[in-house]
Amino acid sequence: MKAAIVGVTGYTGVELIRLIQQHPKLTIGTIHSHTMHEHAEKVYPHLNGFLDQEILPYDPQLIQQENDLVFFATPAGISKTLAADFVEKKFPIIDLSGDLRLKKPSDYQRYYQKEPAEAALLAQAEYVVPEFNTAQGNLIANPGCYATAAILASAPIVQQGWLAGTMIFDGKSGLSGAGKSLTDSSHYVSASENMTMYKVNQHQHIPEILQQLQQWDPDLQHIHFSTSLIPVKRGIFMTLYAPIKETVTEAMLYQQFLETYEKAAFVRVQPLGKMPALRQVTTTNFCDIGLSMNQETQILTVAAVIDNLGKGAAGQAIQNFNVWAGLPETAGLLQVPIYP
Amino acid sequence: MKAAIVGVTGYTGVELIRLIQQHPKLTIGTIHSHTMHEHAEKVYPHLNGFLDQEILPYDPQLIQQENDLVFFATPAGISKTLAADFVEKKFPIIDLSGDLRLKKPSDYQRYYQKEPAEAALLAQAEYVVPEFNTAQGNLIANPGCYATAAILASAPIVQQGWLAGTMIFDGKSGLSGAGKSLTDSSHYVSASENMTMYKVNQHQHIPEILQQLQQWDPDLQHIHFSTSLIPVKRGIFMTLYAPIKETVTEAMLYQQFLETYEKAAFVRVQPLGKMPALRQVTTTNFCDIGLSMNQETQILTVAAVIDNLGKGAAGQAIQNFNVWAGLPETAGLLQVPIYP
Amino acid sequence: MKAAIVGVTGYTGVELIRLIQQHPKLTIGTIHSHTMHEHAEKVYPHLNGFLDQEILPYDPQLIQQENDLVFFATPAGISKTLAADFVEKKFPIIDLSGDLRLKKPSDYQRYYQKEPAEAALLAQAEYVVPEFNTAQGNLIANPGCYATAAILASAPIVQQGWLAGTMIFDGKSGLSGAGKSLTDSSHYVSASENMTMYKVNQHQHIPEILQQLQQWDPDLQHIHFSTSLIPVKRGIFMTLYAPIKETVTEAMLYQQFLETYEKAAFVRVQPLGKMPALRQVTTTNFCDIGLSMNQETQILTVAAVIDNLGKGAAGQAIQNFNVWAGLPETAGLLQVPIYP
Amino acid sequence: MKAAIVGVTGYTGVELIRLIQQHPKLTIGTIHSHTMHEHAEKVYPHLNGFLDQEILPYDPQLIQQENDLVFFATPAGISKTLAADFVEKKFPIIDLSGDLRLKKPSDYQRYYQKEPAEAALLAQAEYVVPEFNTAQGNLIANPGCYATAAILASAPIVQQGWLAGTMIFDGKSGLSGAGKSLTDSSHYVSASENMTMYKVNQHQHIPEILQQLQQWDPDLQHIHFSTSLIPVKRGIFMTLYAPIKETVTEAMLYQQFLETYEKAAFVRVQPLGKMPALRQVTTTNFCDIGLSMNQETQILTVAAVIDNLGKGAAGQAIQNFNVWAGLPETAGLLQVPIYP
Missing domain, CATH: 3.30.360.10 (Dihydrodipicolinate Reductase; domain 2)
Incomplete structure (x- = not known):
C-alpha cells in the first residue's frame, strides 16, 4: 500500500517517513507541505539516498490518485478543513493532529481556541488507542502524545x-x-x-x-x-x-x-x-x-x-494503520530502542 | 572572619570556595579533604589565581587554630563522628551534610541506613531554615536541597x-x-x-x-x-x-x-x-x-x-553564617543570576 | 559613572546588565531596545529585584542627558548609523557590534554584506584588545568573540x-x-x-x-x-x-x-x-x-x-571601559568562574 | 549464522546486539562478559522483549560450539590473549578492539602502553576498511572510530x-x-x-x-x-x-x-x-x-x-561481516538515521 504524508516538514512528518521506509507493507506515495517545496533530501540531508522525491504542494486529487491512504501530520487547525473532501470519497485518513479527537466542539474551542470541525466530520472520526479499541471506518483520529x-x-x-x-x-x-x-x-x-x-x-x-x-x-x-x-x-x-x-x-x-x-x-x-x-x-x-x-x-x-514522536505520534499512527489494514499490529515497528 | 572547609573536593565544597571568595567579611582559612591532597588550583583549574592553597588532610587542631568556624561539606556519615570534638570546645560548625538534621535517631537509621549521631550531639544541633528560624548556638545543621x-x-x-x-x-x-x-x-x-x-x-x-x-x-x-x-x-x-x-x-x-x-x-x-x-x-x-x-x-x-548547590547547600550555608554572625543576611550573596 | 545600554534584549546586552550591576564604579542609567518596551524584570525574570527600570525606545538625547557613556550591544548594521551623533558631541561610545572594527570599508562590505560606516567615523574608531593597546579617544570598537x-x-x-x-x-x-x-x-x-x-x-x-x-x-x-x-x-x-x-x-x-x-x-x-x-x-x-x-x-x-559573552563581548567591553576610565583593569570583573 | 559477542556490557557490545537483532541473516548465539553475569534484559531494560538470554562468563569452548563467529567488543588488552585459541581452530573472529590492528608491535607498545600481541597473531590479522579492502582469512581487525x-x-x-x-x-x-x-x-x-x-x-x-x-x-x-x-x-x-x-x-x-x-x-x-x-x-x-x-x-x-558506535565500531563490524560472509554489504544496515 501507498501512503501520502501531508506536513512532512514537521518532526512528526519526518518520523512518519522514517517509519514507513522500514515498513514491510507500506511505502511512501507522495509527500506534501503547505510551506516548503524542495527535494526532500535537500531539506533533510539525513534522508540522502532514502527519499528521492520532491515535497509537493497540498493537492488532494493527486493524493487520492497516487495513494491508498493519507496521514495528516499538520498543526492544529488544518486537517479539520481538509478532511471532508477525503471522507466524502471514503478515502482513508489517519489524522495525527488534534482536530478530530474531541467529540464536544466546545472542548476544542476552549482548549485550542479555534473553530471546531463540522459536527458531521467529528461524528465519523474515531479516536483510537489501539490497546483498547479498533477503528470501524476510514477516519482515524490518532491520540496526542x-x-x-x-x-x-x-x-x-x-x-x-x-x-x-x-x-x-x-x-x-x-x-x-x-x-x-x-x-x-x-x-x-x-x-x-x-x-x-x-x-x-x-x-x-x-x-x-x-x-x-x-x-x-x-x-x-x-x-x-x-x-x-x-x-x-x-x-x-x-x-x-x-x-x-x-x-x-x-x-x-x-x-x-x-x-x-x-x-x-x-x-x-x-x-x-x-x-x-x-x-x-x-x-x-x-x-x-x-x-x-x-x-x-x-x-x-x-x-x-x-x-x-513514536508511540506519541508517528509510531502509534503506524500501529493504527497496521490494525486498520489487517496487518500484524507490530509490522515495521519492532526495532530495538537506540541505546545509549 | 576565617572559615575552614572540610570536603573541598565535592561540588558543595567548591561552591563554598566560590561564595566565600566573594564575601565581604569571610575569608578561607584552611581547606581539607579526606581523599585528595594537592594544590587547590591544580585540582580545579578554574580557581587559578584565586586560591593559592594546598588541600590539607583533615586536622581538627589546625582547623581550630587557624579559623573562626568550620563548614562540613562532607558526605553523610562523616561529620557525626567529627563534630563532637569541636562542639566540646564551642567551636562553631555549619554542617551541610544530613548527619545532624534529624532529631529522631530512628529516622536517620531508616533513611540513611547508617548509625545515627550521639543523642547529645543531636540535641545541640539546630536545623535552621533562615527564612523561619535563627540559630541560638554554635552547631547549625544546614537543610538539604x-x-x-x-x-x-x-x-x-x-x-x-x-x-x-x-x-x-x-x-x-x-x-x-x-x-x-x-x-x-x-x-x-x-x-x-x-x-x-x-x-x-x-x-x-x-x-x-x-x-x-x-x-x-x-x-x-x-x-x-x-x-x-x-x-x-x-x-x-x-x-x-x-x-x-x-x-x-x-x-x-x-x-x-x-x-x-x-x-x-x-x-x-x-x-x-x-x-x-x-x-x-x-x-x-x-x-x-x-x-x-x-x-x-x-x-x-x-x-x-x-x-x-546555592540555596540548596552552600548559598544557604553562607546565609546561615551571615545571620549567625550578625551580618546582613544577604552579605556576599546578591549576585545577578547567570543568564543565559 | 552611569552607562546606557542600547540593545538590552540580546544576550550581550543582558550580560552587560549583569556585569554593570556588580561593578564598583559603574551603574546603569537607561536601557534601550529597538524592538521591546516593557519592564526589564518582566522580560527577564532572573533580574527580579535587580533592575527596576523600563526598557525604553532608542532616544539619543535622553541617553546623553542621563548617562556618561553608552554601550551599543546591537546587531551588525545599527551602530554605524547611530554613532555619528554621539561622536560629534564627544559622547563616549563602546560599540560591541562589528560595525566600527574594520578599517577597510571593502572588508565590511564583503564579510557583512552591508554598506559600511562613513569613512570619518571609521577613522575615529579604535579597535582595542586591552591586552595590547589602549584607547586614546572616545569611540571604542570592542573586538568580536x-x-x-x-x-x-x-x-x-x-x-x-x-x-x-x-x-x-x-x-x-x-x-x-x-x-x-x-x-x-x-x-x-x-x-x-x-x-x-x-x-x-x-x-x-x-x-x-x-x-x-x-x-x-x-x-x-x-x-x-x-x-x-x-x-x-x-x-x-x-x-x-x-x-x-x-x-x-x-x-x-x-x-x-x-x-x-x-x-x-x-x-x-x-x-x-x-x-x-x-x-x-x-x-x-x-x-x-x-x-x-x-x-x-x-x-x-x-x-x-x-x-x-564575557571576554568575547560584555566582559571585554567592561575591561575596555575600566582602562578608558582610568580604573583598575579588573574592576568588577574578578569573579570565580562558575563550576560546575 | 550465529554470532557470539564477548564484551556485551560496553557501548559497542550493546550496539552489536541491536544491529544483529535487525540483521536478516545473523542471530545472536551467546553473549559474554568478563564482569557481569545477569539476564541481559535486567542489565539493559531497553532490550526487554528482545534478548531473553543470560550474560555468560567468557567460555571459548561454548562460544565455538554454539556460534559461527565471534565479535570481540572488549577493551584494549583482552583479545590479544584470547584470539590465538580461536585462530588455531580457524574459528572466525571480528575484533573491535585495537589489539590486532597495528602491524608494528612497537607502535602498540608506544600508544597503548601494553605488551603487544604475538607476532604470529598479528601476521594473520587483517585490518579491513571495507571501502578499500576485503578480508582473505578469518581474523578481521575492525578499524577504530x-x-x-x-x-x-x-x-x-x-x-x-x-x-x-x-x-x-x-x-x-x-x-x-x-x-x-x-x-x-x-x-x-x-x-x-x-x-x-x-x-x-x-x-x-x-x-x-x-x-x-x-x-x-x-x-x-x-x-x-x-x-x-x-x-x-x-x-x-x-x-x-x-x-x-x-x-x-x-x-x-x-x-x-x-x-x-x-x-x-x-x-x-x-x-x-x-x-x-x-x-x-x-x-x-x-x-x-x-x-x-x-x-x-x-x-x-x-x-x-x-x-x-556505528560506522566507527559495531556498524562497520557488521559491514565487515557482510562482505566476509558473501552477503550484500548493506545487509541489516540500511536504516534511516534517527532525526531529530
Whole structure:
C-alpha cells in the first residue's frame, strides 16, 4: 500500500517517513507541505539516498490518485478543513493532529481556541488507542502524545473503579513535543540546562484524556494536569499520582497492570517498584510503565515513558494503520530502542 | 572572619570556595579533604589565581587554630563522628551534610541506613531554615536541597492549616545533586537526553521535611514524595500538589505567599499563575516560587526552583553564617543570576 | 559613572546588565531596545529585584542627558548609523557590534554584506584588545568573540615572527554566539547532541583578526579559519594549528606565551602541554591558553578558551571601559568562574 | 549464522546486539562478559522483549560450539590473549578492539602502553576498511572510530598524491567514544556544556591511520592529530585540513571524492561546499563527507561525520561481516538515521 504524508516538514512528518521506509507493507506515495517545496533530501540531508522525491504542494486529487491512504501530520487547525473532501470519497485518513479527537466542539474551542470541525466530520472520526479499541471506518483520529501516556498510565485503575480521589498527572516533555516552530523557549540557549512549566491545567490534551477515561468511569469528572519542558529532544515522562481505595493492595494493582497489558505488544510493565528511564523507549513505539504504592499515603505513583514522536505520534499512527489494514499490529515497528 | 572547609573536593565544597571568595567579611582559612591532597588550583583549574592553597588532610587542631568556624561539606556519615570534638570546645560548625538534621535517631537509621549521631550531639544541633528560624548556638545543621525547596513551597499553606489532604511533592534535580561520585546513572552518556526516577517515597529528605512541617502542623502525618534526575547540572525544580480546603481561595493563597516571604530577601514570589523557570535562579541563593490554583480539583500547584548547590547547600550555608554572625543576611550573596 | 545600554534584549546586552550591576564604579542609567518596551524584570525574570527600570525606545538625547557613556550591544548594521551623533558631541561610545572594527570599508562590505560606516567615523574608531593597546579617544570598537580568542592564541607567535606557514584556526562556539534570533539551527532539537560547521573561511571575524595581526607582521597575508557550533550555551574553544620555524623550540614558545601575558590579568597560561577545558572560564572575562608542540610535524597546537559573552563581548567591553576610565583593569570583573 | 559477542556490557557490545537483532541473516548465539553475569534484559531494560538470554562468563569452548563467529567488543588488552585459541581452530573472529590492528608491535607498545600481541597473531590479522579492502582469512581487525573517519576523509587525496604538506586532523568525539568506564571527565556535570581536548598528538589511532595511508603513499611520514570531547553521546566530527598542491583545483578534488566513493554504499559525499551535521548519521553506518577549498591558503577543509558506535565500531563490524560472509554489504544496515 501507498501512503501520502501531508506536513512532512514537521518532526512528526519526518518520523512518519522514517517509519514507513522500514515498513514491510507500506511505502511512501507522495509527500506534501503547505510551506516548503524542495527535494526532500535537500531539506533533510539525513534522508540522502532514502527519499528521492520532491515535497509537493497540498493537492488532494493527486493524493487520492497516487495513494491508498493519507496521514495528516499538520498543526492544529488544518486537517479539520481538509478532511471532508477525503471522507466524502471514503478515502482513508489517519489524522495525527488534534482536530478530530474531541467529540464536544466546545472542548476544542476552549482548549485550542479555534473553530471546531463540522459536527458531521467529528461524528465519523474515531479516536483510537489501539490497546483498547479498533477503528470501524476510514477516519482515524490518532491520540496526542501526553494523552497516550496518561491514558496508558491510568487505564487499569480507572477501568477497575479503584480511584479514591483526583488523579494528578505531572507530564514532562522533550522539546520536539512543542513542534518545530521557533520560539524563545525552544532556543537551545533557553532550553538547555533548564526546565519550564507551561499551560498548568490548560493543556489541550486534558479533554482528550477525560473523554477516553469517562468511557470507563462516567463519574470521573476532573483530572489535575501539569506539563513541563525538560532538556531532551524526544520523550515524555508522565508521572501519575493516583489516590487508591483502601481495599486495593499493591499486589492487586500490579496484577491488574500486568493483565491489562498482557496482549499489548508495545506496553512493557516493569517489575514492581522499578521505574522506567525515559531513554529506554526513545525512537520506538513502546510505552514502559513502572508503579510504586505508598502504604502511608495510599497514593500510587505510576511512571509511563514514551517517545512523543513514536508511540506519541508517528509510531502509534503506524500501529493504527497496521490494525486498520489487517496487518500484524507490530509490522515495521519492532526495532530495538537506540541505546545509549 | 576565617572559615575552614572540610570536603573541598565535592561540588558543595567548591561552591563554598566560590561564595566565600566573594564575601565581604569571610575569608578561607584552611581547606581539607579526606581523599585528595594537592594544590587547590591544580585540582580545579578554574580557581587559578584565586586560591593559592594546598588541600590539607583533615586536622581538627589546625582547623581550630587557624579559623573562626568550620563548614562540613562532607558526605553523610562523616561529620557525626567529627563534630563532637569541636562542639566540646564551642567551636562553631555549619554542617551541610544530613548527619545532624534529624532529631529522631530512628529516622536517620531508616533513611540513611547508617548509625545515627550521639543523642547529645543531636540535641545541640539546630536545623535552621533562615527564612523561619535563627540559630541560638554554635552547631547549625544546614537543610538539604530538596528539603529547602519543599519547605519553602509548602510553608505558607501548612502554617495556615489550609491543607485538605496529602501533599504530593514531585522533585526534579540536576545531576550535581547526586554528588561527584561516579555512577552509571551520572555518566554523561546515560544522563544526557534522559530522565530517571529514583527513591520514590524513600528519599532521605522526607523525614527532614516532615520534622519541619510538623512544627507548624503537628497533625501532618505524611507527605508523598518522588525524586527524579533531569539532564541539567544544577538546580531543583520542585512541584507541589496541595489539596486545599474549600473555603480557601486563590487570592487568599497568593496573599499568604506574599506575606510569608515579604521580608525574605531570597524568596521571590512570581506574579500569580506565572511559573518560574529553573534557570532564573541557577548559581544563586534565590528561591523563586509560582502558584496556580485549579478551581475544578481544588488542588494548588506550587513550583519552587532553587540551585541545589546555592540555596540548596552552600548559598544557604553562607546565609546561615551571615545571620549567625550578625551580618546582613544577604552579605556576599546578591549576585545577578547567570543568564543565559 | 552611569552607562546606557542600547540593545538590552540580546544576550550581550543582558550580560552587560549583569556585569554593570556588580561593578564598583559603574551603574546603569537607561536601557534601550529597538524592538521591546516593557519592564526589564518582566522580560527577564532572573533580574527580579535587580533592575527596576523600563526598557525604553532608542532616544539619543535622553541617553546623553542621563548617562556618561553608552554601550551599543546591537546587531551588525545599527551602530554605524547611530554613532555619528554621539561622536560629534564627544559622547563616549563602546560599540560591541562589528560595525566600527574594520578599517577597510571593502572588508565590511564583503564579510557583512552591508554598506559600511562613513569613512570619518571609521577613522575615529579604535579597535582595542586591552591586552595590547589602549584607547586614546572616545569611540571604542570592542573586538568580536572569535577574534578575541584567535588574537590572544596567536599574538605571541606572530609578534615574534615565528610562523613557518599558514595558521589554521578551528573555532568552536556555543549557541549564544549566534545571537538570540530564532533559526532552525538554534532550535534545541536541532542543536542538542549535534555539531555543525558553518561559514568555512567566510566568517566576518577573519578580516578583524588579519587587521590586528598585520600590525605585528605586515607580511601575514592569510589565515585559514573555520567555525562550528557545539551544543553549549556559552563559550568559544579556539584551536590554532601554527607551523613553526625550525629554530624555535617548545621551551621558547612557552616562555614567550608566559612573557606576553605576564601582566595580563585575564589571560591565564596553563602549564605546558595541559589544555584548558571550556568550562573553566565560562561566565568570566578570562582567556585560558594551553599549548603543545609536535616535534614531528613542527606544528604548535594552541587551545584558547573564553566565554563568548564575557571576554568575547560584555566582559571585554567592561575591561575596555575600566582602562578608558582610568580604573583598575579588573574592576568588577574578578569573579570565580562558575563550576560546575 | 550465529554470532557470539564477548564484551556485551560496553557501548559497542550493546550496539552489536541491536544491529544483529535487525540483521536478516545473523542471530545472536551467546553473549559474554568478563564482569557481569545477569539476564541481559535486567542489565539493559531497553532490550526487554528482545534478548531473553543470560550474560555468560567468557567460555571459548561454548562460544565455538554454539556460534559461527565471534565479535570481540572488549577493551584494549583482552583479545590479544584470547584470539590465538580461536585462530588455531580457524574459528572466525571480528575484533573491535585495537589489539590486532597495528602491524608494528612497537607502535602498540608506544600508544597503548601494553605488551603487544604475538607476532604470529598479528601476521594473520587483517585490518579491513571495507571501502578499500576485503578480508582473505578469518581474523578481521575492525578499524577504530577516529581512524575510520580520518581514513575516509583523506583517502582520495592521499591516493592521488595531492598533498603539499602535513595533514592536520581535528577530531571531536561524543562521550561514548571514551567507553562506559566512569571517570571525572565523563560525569554529566563535567561533560555537559563543556569541551575538552585530550591526548594531543598521542591518540592510539594515529599509528593505525598512518599504517593505512602509507599503503597508498609510502612517503607520508606524519600526521598532526588532536582529539576533543564534545557534549554529545554519539558521533565523531572529524575535520581535516589538507595543504593541496598548487596544480590541483577544487573541481578535481570534488570529482575525486565522488569517484572514490561512487560504489561505497555508506559514504555520502555532500554537494560541494556544504558541510555535514553530526546528527545526520547518528545511529547508522553512514559516513557523510563535505569539502571546501580555500583558494587563498590552498588548504582543503574536509568534514567527515560518523557515529562512533556505528560506522566507527559495531556498524562497520557488521559491514565487515557482510562482505566476509558473501552477503550484500548493506545487509541489516540500511536504516534511516534517527532525526531529530
